[in-house]
Amino acid sequence: MDSYDVLVIGGGPAGYVAAIRAAQLGFKTACVDAFERNGKASLGGTCLNVGCIPSKALLDSSEKFEMIAREAGEHGIQVDGATVDLGKMLGRKESVVDKLTGGVAYLFKKNKVTSIHGLGRLVRQDGDAWIVDAAGQEVRAKNVIVATGSSPRALPGVPFGGNIVDNSGALAFEQVPAQLGVIGAGVIGVELGSVWRRLGAQVTILEALPGFLLASDEAVSKEALKQLQKQGLDFHFGIKITEVQQGESGVTVTYEEKGQPVTTRFDKLIVSIGRVPHTAGLGAQEVGLQLDERGFVKVDDHFRTNLPGIYAIGDVIGGPMLAHKAEEEGVAVAELLAGQAGHVNYAVVPWVIYTSPEIAWAGLTEKQAKEQGHKVKTGQFPFSANGRALGHGDPRGFVKVVADADTDKILGVHMVGPNVSELIGETVALMEFGASAEDLGRTVHAHPTLSEVVKEAALATDKRALHM
Known part of the structure; x- marks a missing residue:
């Protein structure tokens, strides 16, 4: 043995x-x-x-x-x-x-x-x-x-198979579905919905919760939802699924929205309601x-x-x-x-959603910080005022820094914009060592780079942003 x-x-x-x-x-x-x-x-x-x-x-x-x-x-x-x-x-x-x-x-x-x-x-x-x-x-x-x-996780009584797929099946469609349904507006559902929307599908996303990305900072979730809706993703919140019927050529979903029954047919249905x-x-x-x-x-x-x-x-x-x-x-x-x-250190584990624009955050939201008794100050800076973002042709979104007003310690950083999956790493490292917004704002960032938006947001916590 x-x-x-x-x-x-x-x-x-x-x-x-x-x-x-x-x-x-x-x-x-x-x-x-x-x-x-x-x-x-x-x-x-x-x-x-x-x-x-x-x-x-x-x-x-x-x-x-x-x-x-x-x-x-x-x-x-x-x-x-x-x-x-x-x-x-x-x-x-x-x-x-x-x-x-x-x-x-x-x-x-x-x-x-x-x-x-x-x-x-x-x-x-x-x-x-x-x-x-x-x-x-x-x-x-x-x-x-x-x-x-x-x-x-599958819908109760609705196993995966045929035209009803999980994340694995959603990566292997043999052709672009004309009508794609997604149940669940979390990370996986939104990312995969974004893929097929760009390739030509009409994408409808059904979410049981009353809003989008409720775990993220409210300012970020609002901006991200606005940008994704502009791209054509059709979101419906507060949805209760009542029936799912699979046919040979598609899936029929019946759900309640604002107390009214709605029935919609999809060529494919991605179920992304957790694991x-x-x-x-x-x-x-x-x-x-x-x-x-x-x-x-x-x-x-x-x-x-x-x-x-x-x-x-x-x-x-x-x-x-x-x-x-x-x-x-x-x-x-x-x-x-x-x-x-x-x-x-679970307090600074970063979250990233690889949509366009990307979404990333680490640490406490403004609401969470206040609920935990912190006196809070925030700073926010838009990518629309950043030379590199304008040169890329993608000035969407912003960076928001949440700090303790008394100690200046960074409590959380929240981003929506180009390449923020990479930008969040710097702030996680700083939070790991208990850095202040002043530390971040005083750090020299190369110009022109997207990372300057992070620096400016930190400066903005004390109303010191230089380019806005």
Whole structure:
């Protein structure tokens, strides 16, 4: 029977990073993962295979098409008759995924992580180790890290299949649907809706909540919704789905809006109403691994479960279902096993939505800061006053800094605009070290760059913005 210091169950961002870091720290490490793509084993989990990476590849391709077909004329570039070769576009997406999933396999070999393809199931404790069924073969492990991730949540009584798809199916339409319905106005629904809208679909987004991105700062959510609606995305909020009927050529959805029944037919329907922890086949009940009332594995501040030697990280323990959060937990748990001070600061985990314009935030919203008792000051600066944004031809949106009025400490930063997925990193680093708005405003930023908007927003907290 093979024996390991650390066995990771799950090869997504949480699992593969935990395995690599554990191996770097000198542990004999294995990772058992059952994910398959196109009938073959493929490391990287949902994120690399059918989530973050392929969706961003399609977002980029669709943005390039829209730029060439509809916006190039503003730059003096005339392009007539631009068309989409959807098969080639999807092929490019697959090639990007192949490179990254292959890269994880290479990193496992480089770091001497044993990769086992198949299901991992907790069997029993044996002295100071656990016996795990890894793809039908029992192995021993002193420490087991559960990183089994999450699965798309389906509508009650409406399984995925046919013309009703989850995030994976929405990345592989064989043709652009004329009428596309999306249930759920969260990150995944809005990003995938944006892809197919640019490629020619009429997109209707149905959301049960009364407003858009209620977790973000109100100013950002309002601006983002305005920009997305201008592009043609048709949002409906406060919706109650009452019936979904699938036919051979489409899906009929009946819902209540403002107390009135509405029936609409779509060629395809994307259901994006959240994700649920994936513990099926793990053997949690058999070995007594505690789950909470929603099915998440219960852990303490050091990712320890109720069973000695078993840890859990990533989507399966709840919290923000974000790949970068999962990766940091993977690093932290491996370092804790090595006696180091592994830690994740959840207060400054950034959120990003890769629409156009992009949306990003970290830390507290203005409302949250006030609710927590802070005396708040804010600064806001528009991309329309930024030379680089104007040169790009994309001056939409702004950056907003929320700071404590007494201490000047940055409490949160919220952005909507071009490339804000990259700009948010600077502010996260500063918040990690407890920086003030003055620190950010005094930092020299290259000119002309989009990052100057971040500096100006920080200066604006004291009414010192220089270019507005």
